[in-house]
Amino acid sequence: MSLFISDAMAQTGGASQQGGLMSLLPLIAIFVVFYFLLIRPQQKRAKEHKKMTEAIAKGDEVITTGGTLGKVTGVGETFVTVEVANGVEVKVQRSAIQALMPKGTIKAA
Numbered sequence: 001m002s003l004f005i006s007d008a009m010a011q012t013g014g015a016s017q018q019g020g021l022m023s024l025l026p027l028i029a030i031f032v033v034f035y036f037l038l039i040r041p042q043q044k045r046a047k048e049h050k051k052m053t054e055a056i057a058k059g060d061e062v063i064t065t066g067g068t069l070g071k072v073t074g075v076g077e078t079f080v081t082v083e084v085a086n087g088v089e090v091k092v093q094r095s096a097i098q099a100l101m102p103k104g105t106i107k108a109a
């Protein structure tokens with residue numbers, strides 16, 4: 001009986017070296033899929049958002065992440081002053097600006 005056990009262990013010992021590499025392939029494939037479907041698009045969106053927030057200028061019409069529509073009346077290094085109604089100004093962080101709107105959007109709303 002011990003003869004059969006040692007034969008079985010000898011067979012699995014030689015196959016585990018090749019099987020180890022083959023068992024990592026699905027894990028590597030999943031990482032590659034996650035990179036192209038999740039990580040890369042998110043990095044691209046973050047880069048575009050940063051570029052957009054750096055380009056904000058006085059007079060631009062913007063929407064904040066809270067959904068407030070307003071016109072930029074002042075631009076600072078980290079904060080932007082947004083006029084949401086006549087005489088009502090709100091100071092928000094640059095990163096809180098969600099999107100730039102086309103000129104004339106406020107009057108149409």
